[in-house]
Amino acid sequence: MSWELTRADLPDLARGAAFLGTGGGGDPYIGHKLVELALGEGSITILDPDEIADDLFVIPVALMGAPTVMIEKLLAGHEPLTALRHLEAHYGRQADATMPIECGGVNSLIPLLVAAQTGLPVVDADGMGRAFPELSMETFAVYGVNASPIALTAERGEHIILDTGADNKRIEQLARALTVELGGSAAIAEYAMTGADVRRTGVPRTISMALSIGRAIREARAEHRSPFEAIADALAPTLYSHVRELFVGKIVDVERRTEGGFARGRAKLVSADATDTSAFEIDFQNENLVARRDGQLVAIVPDLICVVDQETAEPITTETLRYGQRVRVLGVSTPALMRTPEALDTFGPPAFGLTDAFVPVEELS
Amino acid sequence: MSWELTRADLPDLARGAAFLGTGGGGDPYIGHKLVELALGEGSITILDPDEIADDLFVIPVALMGAPTVMIEKLLAGHEPLTALRHLEAHYGRQADATMPIECGGVNSLIPLLVAAQTGLPVVDADGMGRAFPELSMETFAVYGVNASPIALTAERGEHIILDTGADNKRIEQLARALTVELGGSAAIAEYAMTGADVRRTGVPRTISMALSIGRAIREARAEHRSPFEAIADALAPTLYSHVRELFVGKIVDVERRTEGGFARGRAKLVSADATDTSAFEIDFQNENLVARRDGQLVAIVPDLICVVDQETAEPITTETLRYGQRVRVLGVSTPALMRTPEALDTFGPPAFGLTDAFVPVEELS
Numbered sequence: 001m002s003w004e005l006t007r008a009d010l011p012d013l014a015r016g017a018a019f020l021g022t023g024g025g026g027d028p029y030i031g032h033k034l035v036e037l038a039l040g041e042g043s044i045t046i047l048d049p050d051e052i053a054d055d056l057f058v059i060p061v062a063l064m065g066a067p068t069v070m071i072e073k074l075l076a077g078h079e080p081l082t083a084l085r086h087l088e089a090h091y092g093r094q095a096d097a098t099m100p101i102e103c104g105g106v107n108s109l110i111p112l113l114v115a116a117q118t119g120l121p122v123v124d125a126d127g128m129g130r131a132f133p134e135l136s137m138e139t140f141a142v143y144g145v146n147a148s149p150i151a152l153t154a155e156r157g158e159h160i161i162l163d164t165g166a167d168n169k170r171i172e173q174l175a176r177a178l179t180v181e182l183g184g185s186a187a188i189a190e191y192a193m194t195g196a197d198v199r200r201t202g203v204p205r206t207i208s209m210a211l212s213i214g215r216a217i218r219e220a221r222a223e224h225r226s227p228f229e230a231i232a233d234a235l236a237p238t239l240y241s242h243v244r245e246l247f248v249g250k251i252v253d254v255e256r257r258t259e260g261g262f263a264r265g266r267a268k269l270v271s272a273d274a275t276d277t278s279a280f281e282i283d284f285q286n287e288n289l290v291a292r293r294d295g296q297l298v299a300i301v302p303d304l305i306c307v308v309d310q311e312t313a314e315p316i317t318t319e320t321l322r323y324g325q326r327v328r329v330l331g332v333s334t335p336a337l338m339r340t341p342e343a344l345d346t347f348g349p350p351a352f353g354l355t356d357a358f359v360p361v362e363e364l365s
Numbered sequence: 366m367s368w369e370l371t372r373a374d375l376p377d378l379a380r381g382a383a384f385l386g387t388g389g390g391g392d393p394y395i396g397h398k399l400v401e402l403a404l405g406e407g408s409i410t411i412l413d414p415d416e417i418a419d420d421l422f423v424i425p426v427a428l429m430g431a432p433t434v435m436i437e438k439l440l441a442g443h444e445p446l447t448a449l450r451h452l453e454a455h456y457g458r459q460a461d462a463t464m465p466i467e468c469g470g471v472n473s474l475i476p477l478l479v480a481a482q483t484g485l486p487v488v489d490a491d492g493m494g495r496a497f498p499e500l501s502m503e504t505f506a507v508y509g510v511n512a513s514p515i516a517l518t519a520e521r522g523e524h525i526i527l528d529t530g531a532d533n534k535r536i537e538q539l540a541r542a543l544t545v546e547l548g549g550s551a552a553i554a555e556y557a558m559t560g561a562d563v564r565r566t567g568v569p570r571t572i573s574m575a576l577s578i579g580r581a582i583r584e585a586r587a588e589h590r591s592p593f594e595a596i597a598d599a600l601a602p603t604l605y606s607h608v609r610e611l612f613v614g615k616i617v618d619v620e621r622r623t624e625g626g627f628a629r630g631r632a633k634l635v636s637a638d639a640t641d642t643s644a645f646e647i648d649f650q651n652e653n654l655v656a657r658r659d660g661q662l663v664a665i666v667p668d669l670i671c672v673v674d675q676e677t678a679e680p681i682t683t684e685t686l687r688y689g690q691r692v693r694v695l696g697v698s699t700p701a702l703m704r705t706p707e708a709l710d711t712f713g714p715p716a717f718g719l720t721d722a723f724v725p726v727e728e729l730s
Contacts, residue, residue, distance in 0.1 A: 090455075090526075149524075156535065159514075161455075161526035170521065177546040181539055 002051055002121075004043040005112070007036050009211055012218055016210030017108035018315035019217075019231075022304045024287035025105015025131030026063070027317065035109055038116035045121035047097060049195075049204045056195035058123055059084050059095040061114050062107045064135065064152070064175060065185030079153045079187035081114050086159050087151035087189040099123040099198065101138060101191055103206035104131030104287075110187075122207065127191060128347075129203035129338050130304055133262060133286045135175060136168035137347040139337055140191045143201035147171045150190035154182040203335055209238050217313050227313035228328065239335035242362040246291055246298050246329040247280045248272045248310060254321050262286055267321050269329070272310070282307065282329065284318040289352050291329060296365075299331035300354070302338050302347050303361040306330045331361040367416055367486075369408040370477070372401050374576055377583055381575030382473035383680035384582075384596075387669045389652035390470015390496030391428070392682065400474055403481035410486035412462060414560075414569045421560035423488055424449050424460040426479050427472045429500065429517070429540060430550030444518045444552035446479050451524050452516035452554040464488040464563065466503060466556055468571035469496030469652075475552075487572065492556060493712075494568035494703050495669055498627055498651040500540060501533035502712040504702055505556045508566035512536045515555035519547040568700060574603050582678050592678035593693065604700035607727040611656055611663050611694040612645045613637045613675060619686050627651055632686050634694070637675070647672065647694065649683040654717050656694060661730075665719070667704070667712050668726040669697035696726040 005013070014032040017025070052058075061080040088094050098111040103126040115122045127138035135147055148171055149163040160178060164170040171190075179186045193201070212234040220230035232243045249269040256265035262285050269280040283290045288305035291298045299305050307316045310326040337343065339360065345351070348358045370378070379397040382390070417423075426445040453459050463476045468491040480487045492503035500512055513536055514528040525543060529535040536555075544551045558566070577599040585595035597608045614634040621630035627650050634645040648655045653670035656663050664670045672681045675691040702708065704725065710716070713723045 156532070157530050158535065158539065159528040160539070163524040165522050167521065170523065174523065174525070174543060174546055177542055178539060181542040 002045060002047045005046050005211075006043045007039050007041070010036055012214030013207070013211045014109065014214065015217060015315065016212065016214030017104055018317070019104075019213050019306055019308070020108070020206070020210055020304070021104035021131040021315065021317065022287045022306055023284055023316070023318040024133065025102065025107065028106050028109050031106045031109035031113070035112045035116055038113055042116065044112055044115040046124045046207055047121045049123055049125045049198050049202060052097070052123060052195035052198065054194060054196040056096045056198075057093055057192070058097045058099050058195065058198055059087055059189050059192045060099040060101045060127070061111050061187065061189050062101045063110055063185060064188050065179040065182075078117065079155065080110050080189070081117050082159070083151045083153045083187045083189040084114055086153065086161065087149065087192060090149055090151065090161050091192060095120060095192075097121045097123050099202075100126040100207070101135075101140070102126055102128040102131055103203070103210055104128065107131070108207065108210055123198055123202075124207045125198055125202035125204045126206045127202060129206060129334055130302065131287050132347055135172040135188075135190070137351065138168070138191065139203055139343060140193065140197075140201045141168040142340070142343045142346050143337075145191055145193045145197050145201050147190045150175060150188055152178060152182070152186045152188050154186045158182060203239070203337065205238065209235070209240065221312060228330070231313060231330070235332065240304070240332050242333035244331045244361060246305070246331045247293065248328050249280060249326070251321060251323055251325045251327060254323065263319060265318070267307075269327070272326065280329070285352055286318065288318065290349070290354060290356065291331070297356055297359065298364050299361045300349055300356055300358055301352060302334050302343070302358075304330070304332035304334065306332060333361050367410060367412045370411050370576075371408045372404050372406070375401055377579030378572070378576045379474065379579065380582060380680065381577065381579030382469055382471075383682070384469075384578050384671055384673070385473070385571070385575055385669070386469035386496040386680065386682065387652045387671055388649055388681070388683040389498065390467060390472060393471050393474050396471045396474035396478070400477045400481055403478055407481065409477055409480040411489045411572055412486045414488055414490045414563050414567060417462070417488060417560035417563065419559060419561040421461045422458055422557070423462045423464050423560065423563055424452055424554050424557045425464040425466045425492070426475050426552065426554045427466045428475055428550060429553050430544040430547075443482065444520065445475050445554070446482050447524070448516045448518045448552045448554040449479055451518065451526065452514065452557060455514055455516065455526050456557060460485060460557075462486045462488050464567075465491040465572070466500075466505070467491055467493040467496055468568070468575055469493070472496070473572065473575055488563055488567075489572045490563055490567035490569045491571045492567060494571060494699055495667065496652050497712055500537040500553075500555070502716065503533070503556065504568055504708060505558065505562075505566045506533040507705070507708045507711050508702075510556055510558045510562050510566050512555045515540060515553055517543060517547070517551045517553050519551045523547060568604070568702065570603065574600075574605065586677060593695070596678060596695070600697065605669070605697050607698035609696045609726060611670070611696045612658065613693050614645060614691070616686060616688055616690045616692060619688065628684060630683065632672075632683075634692070637691065645694070650717055651683065653683065655714070655719060655721065656696070662721055662724065663729050664696035664726045665714055665721055665723055666717060667699050667708070667723075669695075669699065671695045671697065698726050
């Protein structure tokens, strides 16, 4: 069902988006302040993907590059809206709605900012079903919607249209190189599609899901219930219905290195239970990619590996992981459309240089 | 007067374009073979800039990056024409004519290739009046025509539109970064303008001039006359009327280094006359930039410093300079519109990091 999102929903949505960021995706809290400012006492119409017209023209918007840098620049600007307007001009057609390309991290908020600025509705779906580091890692791309043409805009008034046809990896390469030249971040509009395309290629209702995760955590804290049970309850009716506690413990080591513009590294944990001597490791590349206990796989991309505070369930990003943190690691199953062979080719283990085969988190002990 | 260019003109035009390349601009000889193939027995209409309509819509085309790489790729492709078509689509208007942005080197041939493929006429003017290494080093830009929007295309079907408004330096930076990512070269269409703009901002009749230089050299050789007198005769009725022999001698040293994507270096020469002990040096950055005799300035950018074979007057590019070559160095004056303070800001000595002030070659001893 379509619904109205108001300012009061934003803190919950940001918390849920941080959870779905699985350690990456940028900090949504600064983004939510921007949306709050633009929205005021108004509301944003969130369209259920099952209820939209087949020919609804949807233009998603996002940030690319270092999101925190961009968010700070954005305080004075309208870059995502400008990117959307340029892509509209390129198509010679106005958007009927906008949409996220990513439901984890800051990019879940950017379409809401454009919606607050314009009154456009936002389709409750996205193309990652979580956070991923590259523009091409999209269910949209997997199922035949092209990233091309993409509009990029940056703070000095640069406007760029890139088109590489069906080659979505190529557009990621070109846009990434340009983003570096543009000062490290850019606003983008891409993956323009119809309502029928959204239903065929998108991960449905991920805005609602982020909101319900964030709300469940907040309400459980207020009522002194377990936020972890609340997260499980919030996920139960969604396409992400399996959630499992992978580990509870303390971080004893974090290795980090920057490679090819990505923050890669590994976190090592020991159990909170002194009788449990197992070693738990998480490898990350911006997002958490794979978790192992004593070398045995317990969860792997694209399934969600969410590191949260042991007591409050507050999501912890890979860049803020540090020695001594007491955390819980949750594994969450992803929808079937994110686990097909085509999807796994695009954003499964081999896409990140991992040699492990994908095994659904619910089948791993 | 407007005129028809045929296949028989191409070798002369290529030789003249190599002369106007002042050591850079890429090798026009491969480009001329391509035009020859596309042209067959047909002809290309060359429009005199004084005779075109004020509202003629002109879209120049060129190559960017490493021209020899691109030319080889081009043998199978239509990238410059594709770039022109994309810029037409972006404007929503078809070009009435094309034009060079550069009259030295390979880029003098690329508009002729597009003309041979389409039947479009070519305006007899350009925006450099020689060869320069950067997209922004244009009289078009100096006098108020923007490079933006620019269309880039490359061999894997990439289509890009860049727009940085009036910031022509910025578009050079972005297009340069993209060209590297595109494999080192791209075809471009940019500096779209009207016939009135061409008259106000272009260097007129540089295609005719290249042709007459190349023809003069060929005819002089065939008739055993001095090709150097023939060059002077060919230039006399043009805006480049002053030509001077700066030095005759042998190359005794060439230093080269690659910096920021440019071939920089210095060539040292000694006189052919044993009684003359002076040291002659040419500094280059793709093109020859400054020539000194015993440390005294004898010619400096944007005036032309052309190194040619001592006997045949065949132009020698900076990349083929080598020890032992016997050469003549000619200095050629450039038109007044290339020597204004605004023009010198854009492509005079400071634009190349030189601290010397510009002095016209005809005022230097």
